[in-house]
Amino acid sequence: MNRRTLLTTAALALTLGTTAFAQDEEITAGFIYIGPPGDGGWTYEHDQARQKMEAHFDGKVKTIYQENVPESADAERAITQMALTGADIIFTTSFGYMDPTLAVAEKFPDVKFEHATGYKRSDNVSTYSARFYEGRAVQGHIAGKMTKTNKIGYIASVPIPEVIRGINSAYIHAKKVNPDVEFSIIWLYTWFDPAKEADAARALIENGADVVLQHTDSTAPQAAAQEAGNVITFGQASDMAEYAPMPRVSSIIDDWAPYYIARVQAVLDGTWESTDTWDGIGKGMVGIGEISDAVPADVKAEALAMKDAIASGEYHPFTGPLKKQDGSDWLAEGEVADDGTLAGMNFYLEGITAEIPN
Amino acid sequence: MDLSSINPVLLIASVMVSATPILLAAIGEMVVEKSGVLNLGVEGMMITGAVVGFAVAVSATSPGLGFVAAAIAGALLSLAFGLLTQYLLSNQVATGLGLTLVGLGLSSLIGKPYEGMKTPTLSKFEIPLLSDLPILGDMLFSHDVMVYFSLLLVAAVWAFLKYTRAGLILRAVGEGHDSAHALGYKVTQIRILAILFGGACAGLGGAYLSLVRVPQWTEGMTAGAGWIALAIVVFASWRAGRVAVGAYLFGGVTVLQLNLQAAGADVPVALLSASPYLITILVLVIISARGVHGAPASLGRPFHASH
Known part of the structure; x- marks a missing residue:
């Protein structure tokens, strides 16, 4: 290997490296939790699904979460904060976040919101729940x-x-x-x-x-x-x-993982639309x-x-x-x-x- | 309304279990505040005690050792607060809040491997003779040893503050630290000791949650019990006996309202649900209505010998 080849290889590696870096974390998905991920129940499953989703996209999606967010005025602050830090899609995982989610969604029309177990939707707010x-x-x-x-x-x-x-x-x-x-x-x-x-x-x-x-x-x-x-x-x-x-x-x-993967995929593809999902035993949710x-x-x-x-x-x-x-x-x-x-x-x-x- | 399904013997037993964690934490905090220090980190120390107590009890298969370890862990955490506020003169409110955050984070870190594990239960301690009494024996005299310990501790704190010279000095430090200092008492050291006692008590209270009341480790399991303890100290106007009344009222009404719901009592659930807070505050305010029951005069004020 002469010096020139070595340099080319290095340059190539560098380019590949930067491309890989640019591919890194194309979007950020945020999660708002009502309890701690260690509750062994509700929040635990949302957090497991978050991790599975992150692993599925293998570096393309960065996830962030905030735990123990009360279903009060505090929720609006927490969701706003998450939208401000650059989340592209935010999953709010408790019924009581319904109105706060809609309020924040109005202020951030480019951010997609997904509210669990609620029934109010808007152009950038979807709802999802399990039967x-x-x-x-x-x-x-x-x-x-x-x-x-x-x-x-x-x-x-x-x-x-x-x-x-x-x-x-x-x-x-x-x-x-x-x-x-x-x-x-x-x-x-x-x-x-x-x-x-x-x-x-x-x-x-x-x-x-x-x-x-x-x-x-x-x-x-x-x-x-x-x-x-x-x-x-x-x-x-x-x-x-x-x-x-x-x-x-x-x-x-x-089991929220398939849903989270599908919705984040939709954001990546630019095909995300406000929907209402309510799946049960049949679909595996x-x-x-x-x-x-x-x-x-x-x-x-x-x-x-x-x-x-x-x-x-x-x-x-x-x-x-x-x-x-x-x-x-x-x-x-x-x-x-x-x-x-x-x-x-x-x-x-x-x-x-x-x-x-x- | 059919309330016959409520068994008074079991009810009283549940009340004692429910009141003990708050009582332990509150009596400790009362001593801290009597010495003129406001430690808002009760929640953090409690949850640290809960996780350390649980971890040690599981590893050593001994709940007794778990309680000892929880007390030490709570005291160590409070020592950090003591050093920051007493020697480095940091703001007590901010440091206390910080202590709560540290405790919550630290506990979830330590507790990760212990989720879903089971603990050896604390055996019941039947007081000889008294436990043989019909009904009353089962109701009052056959609980676990921590229930009696917490009540004895309240009596001991009361006697200590009221009748001993050391108790008088502690109160003097809390009422006027400059005068106490002028008299030659070591204000900072006395406060550190009080803070350590408060930390140990909060740790014990937390361990009672994870080893007896729930019994398991779950992240964030104190869920505000430390704040309730802090509130009870204030509403009890810094008196040991009233702290016990407050803790038992709160624990008692909590359990009673759950039992009323389970028995299908015809009372609005929202009212039942709020009743522990309402009744505890109401009763403590009424019994504290007469006389002067202000906070210790130096509460929350920083002290330095050169000032």
């Missing part, structure tokens, strides 16, 4: 079959349609297999507070519940149930497999975690059959005849709930004795 209620149906079935005290405890977070839908779905499917079943519902008004979540699980168990369903983000209720013994739970948002086979007998798993051996084989088989029927579209968890809590008709025999009503669901179904706080 968690499909998983709740499977959960309700197992819970109704397995409860011995006929009391099922439900740790609810904030009274929004998504949570109410989950309660309704779990309730009607538990009731279908066990007419004596009763639901005790505790509202915590927070998504993440392990001490409070554990206290709530304990209060439900002490009041006779032997199944605890949760719609909060941490694994604390699982730990409390394990301590109490003879109580079953379900992983929420994440598999929470460390509590299997008991108390955690199954779980609802959120909602997963049912392994049903453990603590569940009798026949119940497990029924649950899996229901999961398959939902996935194929053969069965809709909200199929009539169904009545609202006040006894008025909602769905006639064989009628299936429309997405609009489901998205704004603000009523309990017949049989639930509690009232929705407002």
Whole structure:
């Protein structure tokens, strides 16, 4: 190798190097989290999906995130900050960020926004959510079959349609297999507070519940149930497999990675448009975690059959005849709930004795 | 409304579990503030205690050692605050807030490998004779040892501040550090000791969360308990007994409202949810309404012998 070739090679390497560098981090994707990525539930899954997305694009996409952002005026500040630091697409991953996201989106028309679990959109704000209620149906079935005290405890977070839908779905499917079943519902008004979540699980168990369903983000209720013994739970948002086979007998798993990859790809391609995505078990956005051996084989088989029927579209968890809590008709025999009503669901179904706080 | 499903024995037991972390943190902070120092880093010290206590308890399969380690960790973190504010005369409010941020970050770093792990539980300590009493025995005298320790600590702090010479000196330092200095007391050293005590107590409170109340390690698990402890010290007007009343009220109403919800009580949930804050503040303000209960006069003021 003479000197000239060496220099050319070096120059080439340098050019390649710079090209590679220019390719580096073409866009930045930002994430706003309600809790810490270590919550073991909701935020954990969003963060896993963020990492998978980043790995998928192999250096082309830089991701940034801010954790523990409250659903208050603070959210608007955090999202604005993220837009100012140059994020091209921002995922705001909690219901309460809905209005702040729209407000910031108006000020940054060139930035794309993706709001999870909300229903308000604009030219540069998309919404996305998963049909968690499909998983709740499977959960309700197992819970109704397995409860011995006929009391099922439900740790609810904030009274929004998504949570109410989950309660309704779990309730009607538990009731279908066990007419004596009763639901005790505790509202915590927070998504993440392990001490409070554990206290709530304990209060439900002490009041006779032997199944605890949760719609909060941490694994604390699982730990409390394990301590109490003879109580079953379900992983929420994440598999929470460390509590299997008991108390955690199954779980609802959120898989956001394919969605994040598709949306960031759209930004890279310049084809991003404001859309509304609501996928379930069929598309893989909602997963049912392994049903453990603590569940009798026949119940497990029924649950899996229901999961398959939902996935194929053969069965809709909200199929009539169904009545609202006040006894008025909602769905006639064989009628299936429309997405609009489901998205704004603000009523309990017949049989639930509690009232929705407002 | 059917409240028969609430079992009073279990309810009281839950109340004690729920109140103990805040009580430990608050009684420690009260001593710190009595010495004239405002340490806003309670949350940071608590969560550091929670993670260190959990890590040591899991590694050594001994919850007792976990508590000891948590106290040491809390004290070490508070020592950083002490050195900065007492020797380098940094601003106490800013340093305390910084301590909270450091504690939250540090704890999530230390805690990563411990997520999803289980801890050995602290065994119940049944007080001889008293625990054999019907109902009352189960209700009050068969809890884990930390519950009794926290209550004894409150009594000890009260007696220390009221009856001992050392307690008098501590209060003197908090009320007028220049006078205390003129009398020959070592203001800075006394304050450092108080800060260490506060850190150790916050660490214990945090460890009680991760080892007994939840029991597991989750990032950010204190979720504001340290701030509640700080608020209770103020509303209790810096009195040990009232701090205990405040912590038990807060913990008690928290658990009671959850039980009322679980039993299906016919009370608006929003009201129940806000009740721990409302009732605690209301009661403490009412019992503090008479007499002079101001803050220690030197609270939050920096001291240097040359000034």
